[in-house]
Amino acid sequence: MLKILVCISHVPDTTTKIQFEGDGSKLNKTGVTFIINPYCEYGLSRAIGFQEEGKKVAITALCVGGPEVEPTLRRALAIGADDAVRINADATDAGFVAKQIANYCNGKEFDVIFTGKESIDFNGSLVPGMLAEYLESSFVSYATHMDIADPESMTAQVKREVDGGEEVMEVPLPAVISCQKGIAEWRIPNMRGIMGARKKPLSVVSPNESLELVATVQFSYPPAKGNCQYFQPEDVSKLVDSLTNKGLV
Amino acid sequence: MPVLLFAEASEGVFKKPIFEAATFAYDLAQKLGTDLQAVTVGPVDAAAATGLGAYGVSKVHQVLGDSFVNAAFASAVAKVAESIDAKAVVMAQTYNGRAIAPRVAVKLSAAALSGLITVPDPAAGFDTTRMAYSGKGVEELKVNADQMVITVKTNGYKVEEHPVATTLVEVSNFSSNDVDAVALELIKAAEGISLTEAETVVSAGRGMKGPENWAMIEELASLLGAATACSKPVSDMDWRPHHEHVGQTGIQISPTLYIAIGISGAIQHLAGVSSSKNIVVINKDPEAPFFKIADFGIVGDLFDVVPQLIASLKSRVG
Ligand SMILES: Cc1cc2nc3c(=O)[nH]c(=O)nc-3n(C[C@H](O)[C@H](O)[C@H](O)COP(=O)(O)OP(=O)(O)OC[C@H]3O[C@@H](n4cnc5c(N)ncnc54)[C@H](O)[C@@H]3O)c2cc1C
Ligand SMILES: Nc1ncnc2c1ncn2[C@@H]1O[C@H](COP(=O)(O)O)[C@@H](O)[C@H]1O
Numbered sequence: 001m002l003k004i005l006v007c008i009s010h011v012p013d014t015t016t017k018i019q020f021e022g023d024g025s026k027l028n029k030t031g032v033t034f035i036i037n038p039y040c041e042y043g044l045s046r047a048i049g050f051q052e053e054g055k056k057v058a059i060t061a062l063c064v065g066g067p068e069v070e071p072t073l074r075r076a077l078a079i080g081a082d083d084a085v086r087i088n089a090d091a092t093d094a095g096f097v098a099k100q101i102a103n104y105c106n107g108k109e110f111d112v113i114f115t116g117k118e119s120i121d122f123n124g125s126l127v128p129g130m131l132a133e134y135l136e137s138s139f140v141s142y143a144t145h146m147d148i149a150d151p152e153s154m155t156a157q158v159k160r161e162v163d164g165g166e167e168v169m170e171v172p173l174p175a176v177i178s179c180q181k182g183i184a185e186w187r188i189p190n191m192r193g194i195m196g197a198r199k200k201p202l203s204v205v206s207p208n209e210s211l212e213l214v215a216t217v218q219f220s221y222p223p224a225k226g227n228c229q230y231f232q233p234e235d236v237s238k239l240v241d242s243l244t245n246k247g248l249v
Numbered sequence: 250m251p252v253l254l255f256a257e258a259s260e261g262v263f264k265k266p267i268f269e270a271a272t273f274a275y276d277l278a279q280k281l282g283t284d285l286q287a288v289t290v291g292p293v294d295a296a297a298a299t300g301l302g303a304y305g306v307s308k309v310h311q312v313l314g315d316s317f318v319n320a321a322f323a324s325a326v327a328k329v330a331e332s333i334d335a336k337a338v339v340m341a342q343t344y345n346g347r348a349i350a351p352r353v354a355v356k357l358s359a360a361a362l363s364g365l366i367t368v369p370d371p372a373a374g375f376d377t378t379r380m381a382y383s384g385k386g387v388e389e390l391k392v393n394a395d396q397m398v399i400t401v402k403t404n405g406y407k408v409e410e411h412p413v414a415t416t417l418v419e420v421s422n423f424s425s426n427d428v429d430a431v432a433l434e435l436i437k438a439a440e441g442i443s444l445t446e447a448e449t450v451v452s453a454g455r456g457m458k459g460p461e462n463w464a465m466i467e468e469l470a471s472l473l474g475a476a477t478a479c480s481k482p483v484s485d486m487d488w489r490p491h492h493e494h495v496g497q498t499g500i501q502i503s504p505t506l507y508i509a510i511g512i513s514g515a516i517q518h519l520a521g522v523s524s525s526k527n528i529v530v531i532n533k534d535p536e537a538p539f540f541k542i543a544d545f546g547i548v549g550d551l552f553d554v555v556p557q558l559i560a561s562l563k564s565r566v567g
Binding site for chain 1: 319320351355359362364379381383394429497498543544547549557562
């Protein structure tokens with residue numbers, strides 16, 4: 001039996017309008033659509049893929065967050081996770097989140113821990129590496145392919161993106177694997193999945209005491225753009241002049 | 250408490266993102282009133298190591314050996330950081346940097362800050378900012394730790410030289426017993442300008458109608474010394490290779506000049522390119538959302554505009 005943990009972050013859909021509370025202290029969540037972070041969904045899909053290959057697997061979806069993240073975990077259950085866990089704390093600092101997940105993993109003997117390559121809210125890309133370090137496990141970042149040819153061997157064959165190409169790796173399990181495009185295709189939950197998700201277990205666990213080393217002071221809006229300088233199609237050379245004057249070409 | 254730069258070598262030498270990180274690290278060291286040192290791990294060209302002096306690095310710690318993966322890299326960097334009691338460890342936000350930085354942060358119990366473009370201010374409790382929510386917000390951060398591990402966004406910081414004399418020291422007796430993945434083989438991407446490092450990127454979308462029309466995009470890119478990129482549907486349809494796909498689910502880039510041709514500017518595309526410093530948009534639809542964040546725009550048929558653009562550039566080159 002392969003025990004797989006899929007770490008899921010709960011993020012605003014990219015198309016959603018972003019507004020902050022009046023004092024800029026936090027995101028104003030009214031009217032914001034939240035989704036499973038797309039990179040985490042790749043990990044979930046890959047885990048389900050192992051099941052379809054005929055391997056015996058147990059898939060747990062986990063999110064560090066308040067009660068508002070439960071619909072996101074239910075969606076992971078509808079897509080195909082067997083059970084879900086919510087660690088009841090606001091996810092702020094990456095180190096805090098990684099520590100909470102590591103504490104949860106302690107003694108549970110997961111063989112594979114999937115994460116996304118990054119969360120699309122802050123693009124921090126920190127939790128997976130920190131988690132691997134806390135667990136003292138092997139780690140593959142930005143994985144684009146993964147196989148476990150022989151589950152008995154406790155090794156996986158993984159490809160990852162590196163500067164200048166792709167690296168083929170042999171990975172001892174347990175391992176933290178951060179996923180990106182290529183490792184699997186997203187799946188749309190079917191009606192049976194959605195109905196079944198309601199009955200699957202979702203447990204809530206309390207966080208451990210842990211420090212937050214990075215804290216939000218304030219949010220603001222980036223300076224507005226919107227002074228596009230237009231050129232007529234027949235004036236392409238004037239555009240080239242402008243670019244030349246700015247030293248861009 | 251010096252600032253420590255992790256100078257990541259590719260095939261023994263350093264590339265531009267390392268010099269950006271070095272300049273960032275130098276500026277941080279200046280603000281702290283301390284010196285800048287560097288650590289290299291694995292085989293490094295001696296001239297390249299000494300050359301770090303041009304960026305203000307006064308001492309280079311060389312951890313020698315040739316088979317390192319992330320965990321061992323992180324152990325080596327952390328070991329040097331501890332030995333000199335570094336206030337901050339700075340590295341480039343390359344693929345390796347992203348994998349190593351979080352591990353080093355945990356080893357040092359340091360605060361981890363990724364993708365920075367401004368130097369944290371010691372006078373203001375190391376406050377710094379980062380982009381949030383696909384470029385729709387800016388978040389101001391505060392550090393509650395004595396040490397920091399920072400990655401610097403590629404193309405996010407301007408390289409400057411600050412020459413000093415530099416000494417090389419070998420770190421002996423480094424051995425790692427880290428458990429980690431083993432790299433068996435490197436499949437090199439086709440030669441060409443790396444998309445994340447490119448100063449100029451020429452990108453095209455579904456407006457191109459089909460892969461057979463890409464010759465002009467490549468010609469334009471080669472005239473400009475630019476890398477080529479594309480929108481997601483273009484790579485999904487296999488008109489272009491997947492590694493060219495930029496956006497929320499593709500690569501995030503911030504070149505000095507981004508030229509978007511026949512791309513509508515959907516929010517998921519913008520999520521990967523909106524931090525480009527100058528944006529040119531060529532699209533026949535005046536309502537295309539891309540124009541809202543463009544600096545320069547031409548409303549017109551790309552099959553007419555792009556050849557003119559090529560001709561105009563060629564006439565200048567000579
Ligand atoms: C979860 C999710 C993630 C996504 N991630 C990404 C991502 O990472 N990157 C990405 O790019 N997209 C992404 N998308 C898709 C995105 O929403 C858009 O569908 C996509 O960016 C559109 O690509 P396009 O602009 O090439 O094509 P279109 O939207 O079809 O636009 C083509 C443009 O070309 C113009 N045009 C056509 N003919 C001509 C001509 N002759 N001359 C000049 N202009 C012409 C048209 O006016 C139009 O504006 C994602 C979508 C989802 C749901
Ligand atoms: N609050 C969270 N709960 C569970 N997993 C998380 C959380 N935040 C981040 N992760 C995991 O870490 C990955 C990278 O996130 P980040 O470091 O925030 O960019 C995500 O894709 C998730 O797999």
